[in-house]
Amino acid sequence: MIGRLTGEVVDETAEGALVLDVGGVGYVLATPPGTLGRAEATHGGVTLHVHTHVREDALDLFGFATRAERDAFRLLIGLPNVGPKTALGVLSALPLPELARAIEKKEIGRLTAIGGVGKKTAERLILELSGKLPQAWLAGEPVPAAGPRPDDSARLIGALSNMGYRPAEAERAVRALGDRVGQEPLADLLKAALGLLAT
Secondary structure (H helix, E strand, O other): OOOEEEEEEEEEOOOOOEEEEEOOEEEEEEOOOOHHHHOEEEOOEEEEEEEEEEOOOOEEEEEEOOHHHHHHHHHHHOOOOOOHHHHHHHHHHOOHHHHHHHHHOOOHHHHHOOOOOOHHHHHHHHHHHOOOOOHHHHHOOOOOOOOOOHHHHHHHHHHHHHOOOOHHHHHHHHHHHHHHOOOOOHHHHHHHHHHHHHO
8 A cells, every 4th residue: 555655746637637756657646736735845856645545446546735634535435425536526625624614513505515515425524524523624734834825725726727727737836926825815826826827
């Protein structure tokens, strides 16, 4: 089982997955938007926390910027009728602190707004997870000094992706904004990112 990989992102598939080159081997990892912007940067590229999902006909890898995100993914797929695709969709739509708050406040409407999550699934998430999530998730995770706040980074990448930009392009633009992310209004950051993508 693969638990962590450090390497260089060399490609992005049509489905939005990343290809991480580790010692000459390219690993395809499905990741939530904004993962690269939040991941720990190293001299060899980035480090991603990995969940290895084995099926009869496939071996799929899912990559996350933090161990907490991977733990949340594993918690979600451990629930009845929640598969990896739905779990990844949940973590793509809501940063971890927002997901934890939506569950604790029983915000069914917010959960059903996520693609692939119907009313029954939302109710199950609330029933199974309410009161059982780590307090650190509710408070928000600590952010590496070199990276932007996860929620602002993910929102920017999501907005750019909705405008038709590839996730890899959006992540590069957000990374180029540096310390401005998390300190300036999102509307200003979006304009700046669009300016970078237009050049």
